[in-house]
Amino acid sequence: MNLVEVHFEEADKTVFVEPGTTILAAAEMAGVEIMTGCTRGMCGTDAHRVSTESGDLSSVLEPAEDHEQGTLDRMGVGSDCRLLCSAKVRAGKVSVAGDALTD
Ligand code: FES
Numbered sequence: 001m002n003l004v005e006v007h008f009e010e011a012d013k014t015v016f017v018e019p020g021t022t023i024l025a026a027a028e029m030a031g032v033e034i035m036t037g038c039t040r041g042m043c044g045t046d047a048h049r050v051s052t053e054s055g056d057l058s059s060v061l062e063p064a065e066d067h068e069q070g071t072l073d074r075m076g077v078g079s080d081c082r083l084l085c086s087a088k089v090r091a092g093k094v095s096v097a098g099d100a101l102t103d
Contacts, residue, residue, distance in 0.1 A: 004016065004017055004060070005093040005094070006023060006030070006094050008096050009095055009096060011031075015027075015029045019090055020088050020089070020090075021088065023050070024036065024046060034046055034048075038085075039085040041071055041086035044074070046083055046084040047082070047099070049097040049098070050082050050087065051097065052092060052095065059091065059092060061082065061087055061088065061090055062088040064087065068082070068087070084096070
């Protein structure tokens, strides 16, 4: 199985995880502290901008499930934002920037 590379820009830490791992779980493995609330994709506390070199996020992340997408829509954040507790990695390399609302 090919591991997925997850890079946390602010902490400058990188971890390799199995596909299907949430970015929040990857952060815990990397020792990166993320502020969370519900951890169920409902509160939006952990919304962060994510990116990948190709620019095609669908190649590196699973699509947002309904509850996550509903929360992102309510927050009015851009399509490059995901909730780290809910966003699951798929393949390749994902970069996670700072908080979606303050950066
Ligand atoms: S911690 Fe509440 S949406 Fe992720």
